[in-house]
Amino acid sequence: MNNIRHLLGLLNMCKSAGYSGNCWGYNFDWQSRAFYVPQYTPTIVNSGFIGHALLDAFQFTGDQKALDLAVPIKDFLLKDLHRTKDGDTFCFSYTPIDNTAVHNANLLGASLLIRLYKITGEQRLRDVALSSLAYSMKHQHDDGSWYYAETAMQSWIDSFHTGFNLQAIRWFLQLGEATEFQAAFERGVDFYAGHFFLEDGTPKYYHNKVYPIDIHSPAQAIVFFSGEGDAYQELTDRILNWTLKEMYDPHKGLFYFRKGRYMTNKIPYMRWGQAWAFHALTEYLLFRNTGGRLHAPQ
Structure with missing residues (x-):
């Protein structure tokens, strides 16, 4: 519990200043394929993942500080x-x-809002969340997949962003919202399971290309x-x-960044690699040992 409170304090100190609510960005400049982002510029992805983690912390511990940080997002x-x-x-x-339309980012924000609605009862959060969700569901392909974004230069279909999309949609369904998209969600899960993994468990980066294998995949x-239970345990x-x-x-207790066909990049990035691998192991053990009961919706 002391460790959680320490981390909550660090998150509070690291908030991006000058915005309408709590939000977070990276402490370095970065360039995506579509736009340049100066350091400390908050993103929906940073703020969304942190928001979900804060709500999980509140759910697990009842610590009001976690909820107080999450709600203003x-x-x-x-x-x-x-x-x-x-x-x-x-x-x-x-x-x-920026003005890009990136599906995993959009759905991450929407799923956080629907969780906040269930806690606060603020109706506009539900209205906005459902409208945002409906945008990405409108752009889902018939086979269950999504492009990364709705621009010509970002029309690829990759593994971990597909997983992000589905995880966000699952929050709605678990909370009893947007049930009209249940069949679309199941098509997405089928596509994810059927197009991104080789027989030995190798995770492909793209639906039609294996390499480079990123630790996120x-x-x-x-x-x-x-989180999908026994049907996908194997x-x-x-x-x-x-x-x-x-x-x-x-021997070093770390996970590699990326694996190519002929060489492996073993740089141990803390956020991109180690944090996500730790998250994966935690979720695996949580659902294996408890059936996900700790992740029951509020």
Whole structure:
């Protein structure tokens, strides 16, 4: 508990200043394929993942500090991000300084809002979350897949972003919301399970290309399929066993960044590699040992 409170204090200190609500960005400049982001610019991805973790911490421990940090994230999402409209639906922007329509980012924000709605009872959070969700569901392909984003330069289909999409949609369904998308969710799960993994558990980066294998690919797969229960236990175990064999150094206790066809990049990035692998192992053990009971919705 003391460790959790220490981490909550660090998160509070690291918030991006000057925005409508609590939000977070990276402490370095970075360049995506579509736009440049200066250091400390908050993103829906950083803020969304942190928000979900804060709600989990509140759920597990009852610590009010976690909830107090999580709730104001809604103001950042609602007031500071741009929206790409499509009829009566819309897609959140990635940051306050871009206008891209990235599905995993949009769905991450929407899923956080629906969790916050269940806690606060604030109706507008539900309305916005459902409209944001509907945008990405409108752009789901008939086979259950999504492009990474709705621009020509970002029209690829990859493993871990597909997993992020599905995990966000699962929050809605677990909370009894947007049940009209249950069949679409199941098509997405079928596509994910059927197109991104080889027989030995090797996780492909793209639906039609194996390399480079990024640590995010097996990590997110383990997180997601652990939560899908017994039906995907065998697949989850295959992915986990492959990961421990091919991307883990048991002597140094770290996970590698990326594996190519002929060489492996063993740089132990803390956030990109170690944190996600730790998250994967935690979720795997949680669902294996408890059946996910600790993850029951609020």
